[in-house]
Amino acid sequence: MAAATSTTATKVIPSIIVGSGRVGTALQKLGAGDDIMLKRGESVPVDFPGPILVCTRNDDLDAVLQFTPHSRWNDLVFFQNGMLEPWLQSKGLSDANQVLAYFAISKLGEHPVDGITDTNPEGLTAAFGKWSSAVADRLHAGGLSCKVLEKEAFQKQMLEKLIWISAFMLIGARHPGATVGVVEKDFRSEVSSLISELAAVAAEEKGVVFDEGIEDRLCTYARAVSHFPTAVKEFKWRNGWFYSLSEKAIGQGKQDPCPLRTAWLKELNIVQYIIMFQLSINYSY
Known part of the structure; x- marks a missing residue:
């Protein structure tokens, strides 16, 4: 019942989602049906406001930038695992929006299993950047945890x-x-x-x-x-x-x-x- 109440109460900002794999599909399901889902090679529209949730493989990130207008780069939100700092710095994106997704999705279409543990009952997923609150709202709407953190x-x-x-x-x-x-x-x-x-x-x-x-x-x-x-x-x-x-x-x-x-x-x-x-x-x- 608590999760259902959260879903009703939380306003989810419409977003562009780049990548239709397990993470991208799960994030789309947490929205209100007004997101735009982009697949490989599709360009990011300039006139659609809000965050751009990047849910591709790391090796596809250069291509994501290629198909994103430079004016929208600061709206990109990176969900990738691993060390992105050197790549982000090389692109002038040192303060880019990032998400540490501590949840698991076994297969396409399944709801994420939250990474809530005995040592961290509040959850481990965290977001940073100007769109961090919007990401947290989307995850909270689906009953998932997400903390908003400062850069350090x-x-x-x-x-x-x-x-x-x-x-x-x-x-x-x-x-x-x-x-x-x-x-x-x-x-x-x-x-x-x-x-x-x-x-x-x-x-x-x-x-x-x-x-x-x-x-x-x-x-x-x-x-x-x-x-x-x-x-x-x-x-x-x-x-x-x-x-x-x-x-x-x-x-x-x-x-x-x-x-x-x-x-x-x-x-x-x-x-x-x-x-x-x-x-x-x-x-x-």
Whole structure:
């Protein structure tokens, strides 16, 4: 009953939704039927006010900008996982609207499963930027949680999610067939070691101090979406950021700050793949 009341009371701003996959379709269902859904290669209209919710794969972001009038770039709201900062900065979008979507959608058309956990009963999904309140209203209308954060707090939570997806996907790849839940339950020692390593590197590189209990928070979230499969995908946007920090340190004659992660990447032949095809985004700051 509470969710139904929220849906009735919350006004959802009409939006343009770029991407008709699981996330884009779910967001459209949370609207009032007056959104515009765009598919690959379709141009963003200039005269439709409101936010532009970008729900594509990371590798399609350049194309999204190509089909969006420059005057509307500040209305783009990025729902992508991973480290977007270098790409955003290269496009002059340092203060772009972003959303950390801590919800899971198993298949197209299903309602999102919220990432509410015992350690974060208020929910983990967060939004930043001028359209953050509009995004929160849309999610709240569907009974989902969403916090509106300032940039510093958002960045810290973004780094936590980057650590989560980088750690769980890599460990899952070492144990074929393992879901996120299996990784958390059966390989907790590996999870603990890798989270600790990645958190230390991220904290030093970005000058942040993570709140206590980061491992518990990330493992509790893993249990909330335990059915989610694991795979090392979109490497340059996820583990690629940590890989670049290792390359930078080694290039300066220092020790690899992520030796465990590097060893596991080599074990899976992922490093060799990168050397052959090279990262197409510059992660250096």
